[in-house]
Amino acid sequence: MKVLVSVKRVVDYNVRIQVKGDGSGVNLDGVKMSMNPFDEIAMEEAVRLKEAGTAEEVIAVTIGGDKAEEQLRSALAFGADRAIHVKVNEEVSPLTAARILKAVFEKEQPGLFLMGKQAIDDDNNQTGQMTSALLGIPQATFAGELKIDGNKATVVREVDAGLETIEVDLPAVVTADLRLNEPRYLKLPDIMKAKRKPVETVSMADLGVEAAPGLTVTKTSPPPARAAGIKVKTVDELVAALKDKGLV
Amino acid sequence: MSFFTHEHHEIRRTAERFVEQHINPHVEQWEREGLFPAHEVFKGLGDLGMLGITKPEEYGGLGLDYSYQVAFAEAIGTCTCGGIPMAIGVQTDMATPALARFGSDELKKEYLAPAIAGDLVACIAVSEPGAGSDVAGIKTTAKRVGDDYVINGQKMWITNGTQGDWACLLANTGDEADRHGNKSLIVVPLDAAGIQRETKLDKLGQRSSDTAIIFLDNVKVPARNLIGQEGKGFSYQMQQFQEERLFLSASILKAMDRVFDDTVEYTRQRNIFGKSVLDNQYVHFTLAELKTELEAARALIYRATEDMLEGRDVTLAASMAKLKTARLSRQLTDVCMQFWGGQGYMWESSPAQFYRDLRLHSIGGGADEVMMQIISKHLGILPGKKK
Numbered sequence: 306m307k308v309l310v311s312v313k314r315v316v317d318y319n320v321r322i323q324v325k326g327d328g329s330g331v332n333l334d335g336v337k338m339s340m341n342p343f344d345e346i347a348m349e350e351a352v353r354l355k356e357a358g359t360a361e362e363v364i365a366v367t368i369g370g371d372k373a374e375e376q377l378r379s380a381l382a383f384g385a386d387r388a389i390h391v392k393v394n395e396e397v398s399p400l401t402a403a404r405i406l407k408a409v410f411e412k413e414q415p416g417l418f419l420m421g422k423q424a425i426d427d428d429n430n431q432t433g434q435m436t437s438a439l440l441g442i443p444q445a446t447f448a449g450e451l452k453i454d455g456n457k458a459t460v461v462r463e464v465d466a467g468l469e470t471i472e473v474d475l476p477a478v479v480t481a482d483l484r485l486n487e488p489r490y491l492k493l494p495d496i497m498k499a500k501r502k503p504v505e506t507v508s509m510a511d512l513g514v515e516a517a518p519g520l521t522v523t524k525t526s527p528p529p530a531r532a533a534g535i536k537v538k539t540v541d542e543l544v545a546a547l548k549d550k551g552l553v
Numbered sequence: 554m555s556f557f558t559h560e561h562h563e564i565r566r567t568a569e570r571f572v573e574q575h576i577n578p579h580v581e582q583w584e585r586e587g588l589f590p591a592h593e594v595f596k597g598l599g600d601l602g603m604l605g606i607t608k609p610e611e612y613g614g615l616g617l618d619y620s621y622q623v624a625f626a627e628a629i630g631t632c633t634c635g636g637i638p639m640a641i642g643v644q645t646d647m648a649t650p651a652l653a654r655f656g657s658d659e660l661k662k663e664y665l666a667p668a669i670a671g672d673l674v675a676c677i678a679v680s681e682p683g684a685g686s687d688v689a690g691i692k693t694t695a696k697r698v699g700d701d702y703v704i705n706g707q708k709m710w711i712t713n714g715t716q717g718d719w720a721c722l723l724a725n726t727g728d729e730a731d732r733h734g735n736k737s738l739i740v741v742p743l744d745a746a747g748i749q750r751e752t753k754l755d756k757l758g759q760r761s762s763d764t765a766i767i768f769l770d771n772v773k774v775p776a777r778n779l780i781g782q783e784g785k786g787f788s789y790q791m792q793q794f795q796e797e798r799l800f801l802s803a804s805i806l807k808a809m810d811r812v813f814d815d816t817v818e819y820t821r822q823r824n825i826f827g828k829s830v831l832d833n834q835y836v837h838f839t840l841a842e843l844k845t846e847l848e849a850a851r852a853l854i855y856r857a858t859e860d861m862l863e864g865r866d867v868t869l870a871a872s873m874a875k876l877k878t879a880r881l882s883r884q885l886t887d888v889c890m891q892f893w894g895g896q897g898y899m900w901e902s903s904p905a906q907f908y909r910d911l912r913l914h915s916i917g918g919g920a921d922e923v924m925m926q927i928i929s930k931h932l933g934i935l936p937g938k939k940k
């Protein structure tokens with residue numbers, strides 16, 4: 306089985322995000338960028354499938370500008386065998402991403418498409434679902450556990466009500482949640498070897514995909530600053546304060 | 554920095570993650586116990602390929618240039634104490650460079666490869682009770698008897714000394730009058746008969762790093778444990794000091810960053826006389842200047858590294874980097890502790906931790922004054938010397 310994994314370049318989770326003064330977006334100047342953490346989890350799961358002998362080949366795909374190749378190199382250091390870089394310099398909406406990923410999927414014909422449940426930049430949580438819909442294949446989102454058995458996958462999903470176990474036919478789109486696994490440390494020799502693994506570059510035109518219309522970002526603004534808290538001296542005061550706010 | 558590529562950042566990330574998950578949670582305990590489990594920690598680092606970044610691939614290294622080691626040294630400095638990064642530096646940059654450069658294939662297979670893998674812990678044994686700065690003044694002797702060296706003497710303040718498996722030891726093998734041409738570096742297995750090293754020294758700081766006195770009484774070591782040529786030990790050691798000094802300099806940058814950041818945070822939330830401590834111009838101006846010094850020191854290390862990559866002699870730049878970072882670490886931890894007040898004087902505050910730990914840097918690995926001596930020599934301003 307081939308496993309396809311999508312990875313996205315995002316602002317590192319440790320970075321304190323700063324909105325540009327004119328509200329046109331987030332400041333990316335000199336900001337540390339990394340692989341989306343949920344994609345790391347998806348990568349880890351794919352590599353584990355390969356190590357277990359369930360998967361023969363792991364292919365990483367990213368959509369982004371020149372620099373996004375760095376995240377493909379990270380994916381290759383994780384253990385992907387090769388990578389596909391869909392070069393797009395503009396911002397890509399979830400629907401456009403889904404169209405691109407559908408085209409890559411059709412070209413590669415993997416048995417499983419692993420994705421992160423969402424990217425921590427915009428937290429859209431849409432691309433996985435859209436990709437599966439466009440492909441007309443099953444989806445299992447928010448995976449906390451994944452088992453492959455022949456042509457079927459059993460996925461324990463993390464849903465609001467708790468855990469839900471479903472079975473899907475393969476190929477399917479599975480999106481990784483936080484507890485699916487703990488991604489490994491990249492070993493230094495693997496980091497260096499990744500430099501020599503093949504990365505294929507394609508354009509949207511090569512894939513015959515057009516950007517989806519519809520989404521424009523009008524303004525980016527930081528969340529309102531949290532107001533300072535207050536200190537209470539006694540439990541009675543605490544209860545009174547909570548009542549006052551209508552919380553109890 | 555221009556020479557920091559994606560791979561440098563990945564190496565940093567792996568190192569920082571390792572420190573955060575496998576070292577920092579135990580630092581408090583290891584500091585209290587006066588010992589960290591070097592074999593366990595080094596094995597973890599070795600498994601990830603972090604102990605042989607610049608070492609030849611035949612022995613399990615990565616064969617990369619020194620810029621990658623600087624990235625690693627900086628990252629390992631995210632440790633919440635100074636002792637463990639120093640002990641790691643002994644393994645990668647103090648005890649092994651000469652062996653990698655001049656050792657025989659056999660010797661490298663026996664001692665370098667397992668040090669890179671993290672299976673053996675290495676020490677560098679140069680200093681003696683009577684000779685620290687004055688390296689040429691050491692008294693330990695290694696006499697050739699048949700196929701062996703027989704070693705007698707004492708080595709003082711040896712890092713990793715109680716736990717180490719082998720030491721790269723400097724001894725006099727030749728005529729006493731020829732102070733610079735009579736020395737040799739020899740690999741000494743520390744379980745050899747005649748070695749006594751039970752004395753763990755009690756120190757002001759770097760407490761989780763074990764420091765020992767090693768007594769050598771008629772210790773027999775095969776002559777093939779000689780690194781390179783007999784009589785070249787002093788010059789090999791001088792060369793090996795360059796990596797040592799660059800590593801030491803780079804490894805304390807993040808510690809200074811940490812003390813600095815913690816101080817900004819502490820003084821910002823500490824309200825006295827109706828405003829935060831940080832809001833006093835005296836405080837934030839002083840901090841602004843310290844940060845400037847810190848970035849200048851960092852730039853000096855990168856510059857020295859660039860010199861090394863380009864094959865230039867880095868003695869001057871590495872000595873300057875060592876002098877500057879050591880001095881700055883004393884100033885920075887002292888000033889930051891002051892701005893914290895009583896809370897900064899508490900044992901486990903980060904200013905106190907690094908006030909103790911980094912104080913060593915002006916003494917060990919060549920004292921500040923030794924650096925000034927070297928710098929003066931290179932500038933041609935020593936008395937009686939013309940450039």
Ligand SMILES: Cc1cc2nc3c(=O)[nH]c(=O)nc-3n(C[C@H](O)[C@H](O)[C@H](O)COP(=O)(O)OP(=O)(O)OC[C@H]3O[C@@H](n4cnc5c(N)ncnc54)[C@H](O)[C@@H]3O)c2cc1C
Nearest residue numbers: 677678679680684685686710711712916917918919920922
């Ligand atoms: C915690 C710790 C770990 C150590 N680890 C190791 C190790 O692993 N291996 C090892 O071999 N050694 C190790 N050392 C020893 C260390 O390298 C020496 O302490 C250091 O080189 C200074 O030597 P010394 O203590 O003999 O001081 P001395 O040489 O006696 O010097 C004393 C002082 O004299 C001054 N001075 C020195 N030279 C000059 C000069 N040219 N001009 C003017 N003033 C001068 C300086 O202020 C210096 O501090 C360690 C030491 C410590 C404390």
